[in-house]
Amino acid sequence: MLHIKELTLNIPETTKPRVVIIGGGFGGVNLVRKLPSKDFQVVLFDRQNYHGFWPLLYQVATAGLEPDSIAEPLRKMFDEDYEDFHFRQVKVTGVNPATKTVTTLVGDLPYDFLVIATGTKSNYFGNEQIKKFSFPLKQIPDALNLRSQMLQAFEQANMIKDPEVRQSLLNFVIVGGGPTGVELAGALAEMRKHILPGDYPGLDFSQMNILLVEGLDRVLPPMSPKSSQTTREYLEKAGIIVKLNTLVESYDGQTVVFKGGETIKTQTLIWAAGVSGAQIQGLPPEASERGRYLVNPFNQVIGFPDIFAIGDVAAMKTEKWPKGHPGVAQPAIQQGQHLAKNLGRMIRKESLVPFEYFDKGSLAIIGRNRAVADLPKDMHLKGFLAWAAWLFVHIYYLIGFRNKLVVLANWVYKFFTFENGNRLIIRPFIRKEDVAGQEFVRRQADLD
Template sequence: MLQINELSLNIPDTTKPRVVIIGGGFGGANLARNLSGRDFQIVMFDRQNYHGFWPLLYQVATAGLEPDAIAEPLRKMFDEDYEDFHFRQVKVTGINPAAKTVSTLVGDLPYDFLVIATGTKSNYFGNEQIKKYSFPLKQIPDALNLRSQLLQSFEQANMIKDPEVRQSLLNIVIVGGGPTGVELAGALAEMRKHVLPGDYPGMDFSKMNIYLVEGMDRVLPPMSPESSEKTRRYLEEVGIIVKLNTLVESYDGQTVTFKGGEQIKTQTLIWAAGVSGAQIQGLPPESSERGRYLVNKFNQVLGFNDVFAIGDIAAMKTEKWPKGHPGVAQPAIQQGKHLAKNLKRLVRREPLEPFEYYDKGSLAIIGRNRAVADLPKNMHLSGFIAWMAWLFVHIYYLIGFRNKVVVLANWVYKFFTYENSTRLIIRPFLRKEDIAGQEFVRKQADLD
């Protein structure tokens, strides 16, 4: 293995304006795809070498899809047709706006224009115990860890004699009633009803409890009250235990404790309760608020003309969006495309055009024929029509023709068979810390 000091960024010199993009998510990828290498040298940094379609991450976690069905290698997205584009898989450690450089683990790189598109990370609100023992769902490794944890729990529950430990293996607590929590709960409910009884004929899955915990007074808080209420009814119809106005106080890997004293024994706590911006050191504190960079109507970070932020990391406050745009894919996609046009205007010394977000609506799926949609002009859909809309939108926005075909084929197969076809424990998940209830996993692993 090479040492870091033996590596370098190896970016060729250029006479063109250099645009450095930190992050290959929805914002960064759409910016790069709409910039011309004839006008700019484009350099993208990301710690992973792929672009992921995160709205379908929960299906990887519940064994409905394989990771490569929702991810596309960045180098494949930007092949030889993209002139003067350079990708480097490296961690960015800081920004020096005075020197106009970006620092990475393998060296520094000057920029003419810097675009921060780093997205978000899980927010544990300062609770280190929850961070240590819970399962987040933000990246593909998170989804694979959670999938292994779920499948291993079912395997253990099928063999263990102690009824209390068995119940803790069958109790799944999802914290966070947003789209991720709701869709994950619905997918687990379908597994419980249609898949797991066939895999484990001797187990009583009526004892498998799926809890959805939300601190506010309704699920899907960003969506309309109509959609939230419909979603709550859908969840309860499929047997999800919905706990509203409930906050988690602690979790030690065995027991989750809520504020008020209620406790649930569980070995799987899934944390989908909140996110914070994945900020980078170097910009002054006054340039950010609540973990997001404050930007003007041109996506310029406040106080800078050559530093931009797009997507979830950016807070563009408007009359309609006083807290910034919602943390979903569409603002990032639209801002990436719009900023590409504005960067071209900058080099031509033309006035910039302000960004205006077109809200195409919000969707959430709870299971087969169960979905909700908030559309423009105050339209609300639910049931089969909303479910079909959700399927179409997610197929449409997947990157790569192969991914579209693979996901569609999986969904068609599952529609007729109810089968989750990837129930493989490929990378067993073992906690590093010794916590009660995990000894059985270690003994099984030791048999290898």
């Protein structure tokens, strides 16, 4: 393999304004789509070579979908129609506003406009033990790790004699009662009811416990109290143990300790409890707050008129959104599209138009025919209508016709058969024994 210093960014010189975008998520992708190649040279940096549809990541983790059905290669998305577009799969290590350059592992690149669209990363609130032993769910490798861990747990539980160890293999603790935690818990409950008893007839799945742990007083805190209450009822009806006003103090790979002293043995703790902005080194501390860049109504980072932040990493405070827009796909999509128009206005020396977020509502699914929806004009749906709306919205916003077709076919098949067809352990999650017990062995890339 080539040494890093033998590599180069290999970006051609240009007389057009160069827009450098860090991050190929919803914000970055929609910005690229709307920026005209005739006016700009566009350079996109990302550590992975694909755009992922993260709202469906939990279905990859629970063997409902394969990873390539929720991801699209970035180079395929921006082909010959984007003649002055350049993608480089590389990690950005810093930004220098004084010299207007971006630093990567393989070299520096000057910019005229810089857009930070890096999204979020898991926030462990400084607890290194939980970071080491828990399973995050932010990227496709996370989902595959979790899938392998869960399937391996069932395989081991099917063979083990010790009832205490077997129970620890059948206890699944999900920390975080937001959309990711709720939807993952619902998917696991459906597997427990419809799929796993057929795969493992020798196991008593009435002993499989799914715990959903939330530090606040209700699940789905970003949604309406009405939807939160309905969701809790759905979860409990599905046999999920919901623990509210509960914080996790520690986890050593074997035992979860809750604040207050309660414990539970488990070999699978899933961390969906919080995120923070994936910030880039180089901007001063006063440009950010709580892990997000402070931006004005034009998405310019405060104090830096040629640096922009969009999506989850941006905090645009308004009267309606005093803490910034919610960390979901729609703000990122809309900000990306809006910023493309404003960049055009900037090079034409026109006045910029402030961003206004159109809240299309929030959705969460708990299982078959069980979902909740908060829609504009204070409309609330639940049950089949909300479930159908969730299906439609997620198919609509998937990128790529093939992905839409594959996901729809999987869902139709599952609806009639109650079957997940992807229960393959294709990347075993390895453990090793040490003096303290069982310790996770992970590549460092999976921890960063």
